[in-house]
Amino acid sequence: MKIKSLIAAVSIAALGSGAAWADAHSSKVKVGMITTLSGGGAGLGIDVRDGFMLAAKGNDNLELVIEDDQRKPDVAVQLADKLIQSEKVDVLTGIIWSNLAMAVVPAATAQGKFYLSPNAGPSALAGKGCSPLYFNVAWQNDAFNEAAGAWANDNGIKKVFLMAPNYPAGQDMIAGFKRTYKGDVVEEVYTKLGQTDYAAEIAQMRASDADTIYFFLPGGMGISFMKQYAGSGVDKAVMGPAFSFDQGILGAIGDAALGVKNTSHWSKDIDNEANKKFVADFQAEYGRLPSLYAAQGYDTALLLQSAMGKADVKDAAAFQAALEEADFASVRGKFAFAPNHHPIQDIFMREVVKEGDVVTNKVIGIASPDHQDVYGADCKL
Amino acid sequence: MSLILLIEQVLNGIQFGVMLFLMAAGLTLIFGVMGLINLAHGSLYMVGAFAAATVAGWTGSFTLALVAALAAAAAAGALVELLVIRRLYDRDHLDQVLATFALILIFSEGTRYVFGSFPLFLDIPAALSGPVVLPGGIFYPLYRLVIIAVGLLVAAGLFVLIAKTRIGIQIRAGEADREMIAALGVDISKLYTLVFALGAALAGLAGALVGAIQSVQVGMGEPVLILAFVVIVIGGIGSIKGALVGALLVGLTDTLGGALLPTLFATFMEPSSANTIGSAVASMAIYILMAGVLLFKPSGLFGAT
Numbered sequence: 183m184k185i186k187s188l189i190a191a192v193s194i195a196a197l198g199s200g201a202a203w204a205d206a207h208s209s210k211v212k213v214g215m216i217t218t219l220s221g222g223g224a225g226l227g228i229d230v231r232d233g234f235m236l237a238a239k240g241n242d243n244l245e246l247v248i249e250d251d252q253r254k255p256d257v258a259v260q261l262a263d264k265l266i267q268s269e270k271v272d273v274l275t276g277i278i279w280s281n282l283a284m285a286v287v288p289a290a291t292a293q294g295k296f297y298l299s300p301n302a303g304p305s306a307l308a309g310k311g312c313s314p315l316y317f318n319v320a321w322q323n324d325a326f327n328e329a330a331g332a333w334a335n336d337n338g339i340k341k342v343f344l345m346a347p348n349y350p351a352g353q354d355m356i357a358g359f360k361r362t363y364k365g366d367v368v369e370e371v372y373t374k375l376g377q378t379d380y381a382a383e384i385a386q387m388r389a390s391d392a393d394t395i396y397f398f399l400p401g402g403m404g405i406s407f408m409k410q411y412a413g414s415g416v417d418k419a420v421m422g423p424a425f426s427f428d429q430g431i432l433g434a435i436g437d438a439a440l441g442v443k444n445t446s447h448w449s450k451d452i453d454n455e456a457n458k459k460f461v462a463d464f465q466a467e468y469g470r471l472p473s474l475y476a477a478q479g480y481d482t483a484l485l486l487q488s489a490m491g492k493a494d495v496k497d498a499a500a501f502q503a504a505l506e507e508a509d510f511a512s513v514r515g516k517f518a519f520a521p522n523h524h525p526i527q528d529i530f531m532r533e534v535v536k537e538g539d540v541v542t543n544k545v546i547g548i549a550s551p552d553h554q555d556v557y558g559a560d561c562k563l
Numbered sequence: 564m565s566l567i568l569l570i571e572q573v574l575n576g577i578q579f580g581v582m583l584f585l586m587a588a589g590l591t592l593i594f595g596v597m598g599l600i601n602l603a604h605g606s607l608y609m610v611g612a613f614a615a616a617t618v619a620g621w622t623g624s625f626t627l628a629l630v631a632a633l634a635a636a637a638a639a640g641a642l643v644e645l646l647v648i649r650r651l652y653d654r655d656h657l658d659q660v661l662a663t664f665a666l667i668l669i670f671s672e673g674t675r676y677v678f679g680s681f682p683l684f685l686d687i688p689a690a691l692s693g694p695v696v697l698p699g700g701i702f703y704p705l706y707r708l709v710i711i712a713v714g715l716l717v718a719a720g721l722f723v724l725i726a727k728t729r730i731g732i733q734i735r736a737g738e739a740d741r742e743m744i745a746a747l748g749v750d751i752s753k754l755y756t757l758v759f760a761l762g763a764a765l766a767g768l769a770g771a772l773v774g775a776i777q778s779v780q781v782g783m784g785e786p787v788l789i790l791a792f793v794v795i796v797i798g799g800i801g802s803i804k805g806a807l808v809g810a811l812l813v814g815l816t817d818t819l820g821g822a823l824l825p826t827l828f829a830t831f832m833e834p835s836s837a838n839t840i841g842s843a844v845a846s847m848a849i850y851i852l853m854a855g856v857l858l859f860k861p862s863g864l865f866g867a868t
Contacts, residue, residue, distance in 0.1 A: 219680055220675065220680040220781060220782075221680070221682075221780060221781065221782060222682055222778060222780055224680040224681055224682070225681060225682075228680075228681070348839075348842065370838065371838075372838060372839075372842060374846070378777035378778060378783075379579070379776070379777055381575040381578070381579075381704075381707065381818075382572055382575050382818050382821055382822050385568055385571040385572050385575060385822070386568065386822065388568070388571070388702065389565055389567065389568035389571075402682045402778050402780065405682070405684060405778060406776075406777050406778050409684070409687075409776065410704075410776055413687060413692050413693060413694070413704050413706060413776075414694060414702070414704050415693060415694030415702050415704070416702075434684045
């Protein structure tokens with residue numbers, strides 16, 4: 183399935199926000215977006231795409247080509263080759279899954295293309311494998327989990343059962359939690375990526391003496407697990423990074439998630455002008471609440487356009503410097519790049535609450551201020 | 564590993580096996596009676612799940628959703644048989660594989676066109692949700708027990724149908740010699756459509772039952788289809804009894820392998836590598852089982868030799 187969209191020209195006056203790219207010298211950029219638009223991970227890719235398109239709306243200097251990777255690394259690699267060689271894009275973005283990012287990003291940057299990651303943050307690309315052309319606009323995979331581990335120490339969580347899919351992000355997430363968590367890890371289980379039945383794992387949870395289940399299961403995996411967990415009668419507390427409790431998952435599982443704590447760099451109730459505008463515009467445009475993936479797609483487009491206003495993408499050194507400034511109003515509030523091109527940002531603790539009929543997240547505090555990943559030390563940029 | 568956990572995992576394995584049986588029964592019937600390899604069987608499973616999710620969304624009734632799943636899958640099966648499959652009986656298996664693979668693509672893209680790429684979620688009816696306490700203090704989700712019961716009922720029903728009824732006699736005769744039963748005045752093409760629709764309805768039922776605990780999405784049938792083929796190869800092609808035994812074997816091997824092997828490996832190696840190697844071996848376990856069975860019984864456990 184292929185959606186090719188050329189963002190239509192709209193008069194600058196209609197933008198209303200006086201954004202950074204609204205200058206006559208702005209360079210033209212062709213962006214290739216490879217993301218997951220079908221299957222159990224579709225919700226994530228659709229949100230990244232919609233967030234990106236919302237922020238890029240009306241910018242006629244930005245041409246966007248969108249492709250569906252079906253969460254398959256081989257498909258993603260083919261699409262990247264096609265976008266680089268026949269579409270001749272300047273910038274690639276969009277990948278959701280760390281295993282796909284590992285398959286695509288090193289090859290793309292080696293061919294001189296910029297890559298802006300709106301979601302995946304594998305540790306390998308933050309440390310030894312970092313590249314001057316690779317920017318992560320979301321997070322390094324460990325980030326939310328390091329914050330959650332620290333929070334668990336302070337909140338009397340003594341024994342945890344860890345579960346994540348067996349792929350680079352799953353391993354990073356668990357490693358991140360264990361880096362800061364000081365209590366007992368009772369069991370550590372890795373599932374298949376895309377698994378839909380968790381009966382066997384739930385039986386292990388029931389039999390273990392853990393007091394809390396800490397899991398990372400994004401998209402459809404999280405929905406399947408939470409529905410089955412709620413029906414199993416196991417009454418241990420659950421906790422996880424925001425991916426396990428994002429808006430798409432909460433909409434499908436409903437009240438079963440109320441009260442659950444999860445860590446995130448973004449929430450729809452973070453109080454700043456950019457975020458208020460984003461949440462309102464997103465709801466007006468698409469008729470649903472934005473998720474963190476949408477926020478990341480939105481910030482990615484804002485970052486790209488801020489750099490387009492300052493430098494020509496053909497001048498790689500200047501464009502890289504423009505990206506490094508991160509001169510845009512992030513919906514997260516504070517945002518800066520560390521030397522390894524990964525974010526320095528606050529990680530919040532959120533709680534799942536009910537607002538009217540809608541189950542959603544609410545910020546209850548900062549779990550880790552100005553968080554930065556630990557892999558940057560290995561990155562020679 | 565405690566006994567309670569082991570029993571719970573055995574129940575999970577049986578539930579998985581019973582679900583595979585619903586898929587494999589149709590597949591093996593169709594292959595046995597018509598000699599047709601139907602790769603599109605997974606699509607019929609998906610059709611059942613989507614029909615159930617849609618009707619449950621409209622009416623809120625799970626019973627109606629199940630009826631809709633059976634009806635939609637049977638209708639889709641009959642339609643496909645009349646339009647496409649009928650032309651394939653005399654062709655070789657490669658042509659059948661090609662045509663039914665095309666059907667998978669048509670069903671998948673068609674479903675994507677109508678329902679979109681976003682997974683749908685079907686809720687378990689309130690009366691069947693939550694756990695029950697089994698003797699020995701074992702908590703188990705009621706819905707999964709119901710799946711086991713439904714699967715075993717269907718198995719019993721199929722045995723009666725094949726062994727005791729007139730249709731069953733015709734099916735068995737069709738398996739043995741299709742020219743002969745045509746010569747004896749049985750309308751063979753009607754019989755084929757019927758068998759195909761029956762197989763499709765079972766796949767649709769499996770899709771709807773499983774859709775309520777997992778998610779309903781495009782392409783959900785293909786992973787199950789592969790396992791269903793493993794089941795019928797193990798059980799012996801064309802044999803319903805073989806499909807039941809094979810399905811339970813595969814279900815138990817897969818579930819218990821995944822649960823026990825990492826623990827077993829951890830007794831003599833480091834926990835982290837035991838976990839990785841254990842899960843890797845567990846995911847191969849059913850294929851090792853299949854290879855083992857074929858080594859000793861090349862036509863499967865209950866296959867005609």
